[in-house]
Amino acid sequence: MPQSEAKLQSEILKAHKDNDYSRLCELYAKAAQTRGDVNQACFLATQAYVFGLQSNHPLTEHLHSFLKNHGREE
Amino acid sequence: MQKTDLTAVRQSVSLAKGLPNAHYIDPTVYQEEKHALLFDQWAGLSVAADVPTPGDAIPLTFLGLPLLLLRDREGQVRVFQNTCRHRGMILVEHPTKIEGAIRCPYHSWCYATDGRLVSTPHVGGPGQNTHEDIKRSELGLIEIRSHIWRDVVWINVNNNAPEFPVAMADAMERWKEFEQPLFHGGEDSRFNLEVNCNWKLAVENYCESYHLPWVHPGLNSYSRLEDHYNIEKPGTYSGQGTLVYRQLADDSGGVFPDFANLSSQWDSAAEYLAIYPNVLLGTHRDHAFAIILVPEGPEATIEKIHLYYPVADTDPHLRQKNTTQWKLVFEEDVFVVEGMQRGRHGLAFDGGKFSPAMDGPTHCFHDWAAQQIETKRQARHAAE
Ligand code: FES
Ligand SMILES: [Fe+2]
Numbered sequence: 001m002p003q004s005e006a007k008l009q010s011e012i013l014k015a016h017k018d019n020d021y022s023r024l025c026e027l028y029a030k031a032a033q034t035r036g037d038v039n040q041a042c043f044l045a046t047q048a049y050v051f052g053l054q055s056n057h058p059l060t061e062h063l064h065s066f067l068k069n070h071g072r073e074e
Numbered sequence: 075m076q077k078t079d080l081t082a083v084r085q086s087v088s089l090a091k092g093l094p095n096a097h098y099i100d101p102t103v104y105q106e107e108k109h110a111l112l113f114d115q116w117a118g119l120s121v122a123a124d125v126p127t128p129g130d131a132i133p134l135t136f137l138g139l140p141l142l143l144l145r146d147r148e149g150q151v152r153v154f155q156n157t158c159r160h161r162g163m164i165l166v167e168h169p170t171k172i173e174g175a176i177r178c179p180y181h182s183w184c185y186a187t188d189g190r191l192v193s194t195p196h197v198g199g200p201g202q203n204t205h206e207d208i209k210r211s212e213l214g215l216i217e218i219r220s221h222i223w224r225d226v227v228w229i230n231v232n233n234n235a236p237e238f239p240v241a242m243a244d245a246m247e248r249w250k251e252f253e254q255p256l257f258h259g260g261e262d263s264r265f266n267l268e269v270n271c272n273w274k275l276a277v278e279n280y281c282e283s284y285h286l287p288w289v290h291p292g293l294n295s296y297s298r299l300e301d302h303y304n305i306e307k308p309g310t311y312s313g314q315g316t317l318v319y320r321q322l323a324d325d326s327g328g329v330f331p332d333f334a335n336l337s338s339q340w341d342s343a344a345e346y347l348a349i350y351p352n353v354l355l356g357t358h359r360d361h362a363f364a365i366i367l368v369p370e371g372p373e374a375t376i377e378k379i380h381l382y383y384p385v386a387d388t389d390p391h392l393r394q395k396n397t398t399q400w401k402l403v404f405e406e407d408v409f410v411v412e413g414m415q416r417g418r419h420g421l422a423f424d425g426g427k428f429s430p431a432m433d434g435p436t437h438c439f440h441d442w443a444a445q446q447i448e449t450k451r452q453a454r455h456a457a458e
Contacts, residue, residue: 021173042201049203050195053184056174073193073203074210 005034022055024048029059042072049073077451078103082425083444087437091425093444098272098418104372108137110450111351111443113231116241118353118366119143119220120227121380122151123258129172129187133164136229137369141218142166143227146187153229154189155216165215176215189215225256225382226353226364244310245349251336252357256382259393263381265401269408271415273352273369276377277439279411280365281305281348283314284432290406304434309442311347312435319344319358322399324392330360333384348435350442360384361396365404373415379404 008031015023028048035041045066052060067073082091096103119136120143131144133156142156142165156165163180175184175192184193191210198205219230221238223246228238235241246253258264269276279285283302286293301318305311319342321329333340336359344358354365361383368376381397417423428437 021177039201043196046195046201046203050177050182050184050193053175053193054173054177060174067203072201 008034021051022057024051025055025057025059025063029063038070042067042070046072080444080448083440084448087428087434088430090428090437090440092428092436093274093440094425095418095420095423097443098275098415099372101372104272104369106447106450107443108369109232110447112137112369114234114446114450115351116221116228116230116235116238117351118226118349118364119153119229120366120378121225121258121364122222122227123225123264123380125151130169131166131172131176131187132169133166136231139231140164141229142215144172144187148188150188151220151222151227152187152189153218153220153227155218157216158183159191159213159215160194185215189217191215224252224355224362224364225258225380226355226366228353242310242349244307245347248307248347249345249357251340252333252362254333254384256362257384257386257388259381259383259388259397262390262394263397265379265397267377267379267404267408269375269377269411270373271375271411272372272418273367273375274439274443275411275414276365276367276375276407277348277350277352277354278436279407279414280346280354281313281435281439282433283316284429285410289410290403293403304432305345305347306434306438308438309350309445311349312438313345313347314435315343315345318342321358321360322392322396324389324395328389328392330388330392330396331384332359348439350439363400377404 008027012024012027015027025048028044028051032041032044032048035044045063049060049063049067052063064073078094078096083093097107119141120134124132125143125145128145128147128149131142134141134143140156142154145151158165158178158180160178160181160183163178165176165178172187175186177184182195183191186192191213193203194208194210195203197203197208219233221228223238223242239246283299286302287299301316303315305313305315323329340359344356346356348354352367354367356363361381363379363381366378368378370376381400
C-alpha cells in the first residue's frame with residue numbers, strides 16, 4: 001500500500017470511530033478519486049454518498065450524479 | 075382466553091359495578107385492551123414541543139411498539155415505526171438531530187425525514203445501489219397515523235379510527251374558545267411521574283372531584299367541593315370543572331396573561347377533561363396542561379406532564395411556581411392510584427360500587443372502555 005493510501009485509510013478509520021459523518025463523506029470521496037477501476041471508484045463513492053446523505057454534505061449532489069452516470073444509483 | 079364479564083359495567087351508574095380486577099392486573103387482558111382501548115383509538119403519544127425544530131427525532135416505545143417521533147424538513151411532525159424495512163433493525167437509538175437522512179446503522183439504507191427510502195447502498199452488489207427487485211417507492215418507513223391537537227401528538231396505530239376532528243368533535247367544540255396558539259413553558263414546565271398502577275386508574279382518579287377535600291385539602295381550601303361540577307360526554311371524555319378558579323400571582327400581584335377573547339364564563343372557571351383513552355387535559359384563562367399516560371405494563375404507568383401558556387414569554391419565576399404547585403397536586407394523587415392498584419389484588423373485590431352523585435365521570439369512562447372491548451370481541455368473533 002502506498003503511503004498516501006495508508007494515511008487516508010487511517011483517517012477513515014478515525015472518522016468512523018469519531019462518528020464524524022461529514023468527514024467520512026469527504027474522505028471516501030477522496031478515496032474514490034484515487035481509483036482508476038470504475039467498480040472500486042463506485043464502491044467508495046457509494047460510501048461517500050451515504051455519509052453525505054446522512055450529514056447533508058454539499059458533496060452529496062455531485063456524488064449522486066457520479067453514481068447515476070455510472071448506472072449505480074436512481 | 076377466558077373473557078371477563080362486562081355486563082355489570084354497562085349498567086347505569088346507580089346499578090353498575092366498576093371494571094373487574096383482571097382489567098388492572100392480568101397481562102392477557104392488558105393485551106386485549108392494548109388493541110381495543112389504545113391502538114384502535116386516537117391515543118396520546120407525546121407532545122410536539124418535544125421535537126421543536128426540523129430534524130429533531132426521538133425514539134419512543136409505546137406499549138412495546140418501537141416508534142420514532144420526528145419533525146421533518148418541512149416542519150411537519152410525523153410518527154414512524156422505528157424499524158428498518160430491510161432487516162428490521164431499530165433505526166434511531168437515542169434522541170438526535172437528523173441533519174440529512176436517517177441512515178440505518180446496519181447496512182446503511184437511508185430514509186428522508188418524510189419517510190421515503192432514498193438510498194440502498196450496495197443492494198445490487200458492491201458499488202451497485204439499485205436492483206430491479208428493490209422498489210424504493212414501496213419500501214419507505216411505515217408511518218403511523220398521527221394528528222396534533224393542543225400540542226399533543228395523537229396516534230391511531232391500527233389506522234381504523236374516524237378522522238381526528240370527527241372522533242374528537244365534542245371535546246374540540248367544548249373548548250373551541252381555547253383553539254389558539256399554546257406555548258410550552260420549556261424545561262421548567264415538563265416533568266414525569268412514574269406510578270405503580272394501571273393507566274386507567276390515573277384516568278379514573280383524574281376525572282372525579284369526589285376525592286378533592288380528602289386528598290387535596292390545600293386545593294380544597296379555596297376550591298370547595300360544591301364549586302365543582304361533573305362533566306360527562308359518553309364515548310368521548312369525562313371530567314370535572316370548577317367555578318372558582320383563581321389565578322396564581324407573584325408577590326407583587328403579577329399574573330400570567332390570558333388567552334385571547336375568552337368569554338366571561340372563563341373568568342373564574344377551569345375544566346379538566348380525561349380525553350379517552352389516555353390524555354388528561356386542563357385549561358384555565360391563563361394556562362393549560364396536558365398529561366399523557368404511557369402504559370408500561372398492567373401495573374406501571376409514566377405520566378408525562380406539560381404546561382402551556384398563551385404567550386411565548388412568561389415570567390420564569392411565576393412559571394416555576396405554577397409547575398411546583400401542579401406537581402404537588404399530582405404527587406398527592408400518587409398514593410391513591412397506587413393504593414387502588416394494590417386493592418385490585420383483593421380477590422373478592424367486585425369492581426366497586428359507584429356513588430351515583432359523585433362517580434358519574436368515572437363510570438362514563440368504564441362504560442366507554444367496556445363498550446370498546448365488547449365491540450372488539452364481537453368483531454373477532456364475527457371474523458372467526
Ligand atoms: S437492516 Fe437497515 S439497512 Fe439492513
Ligand atoms: Fe387528584
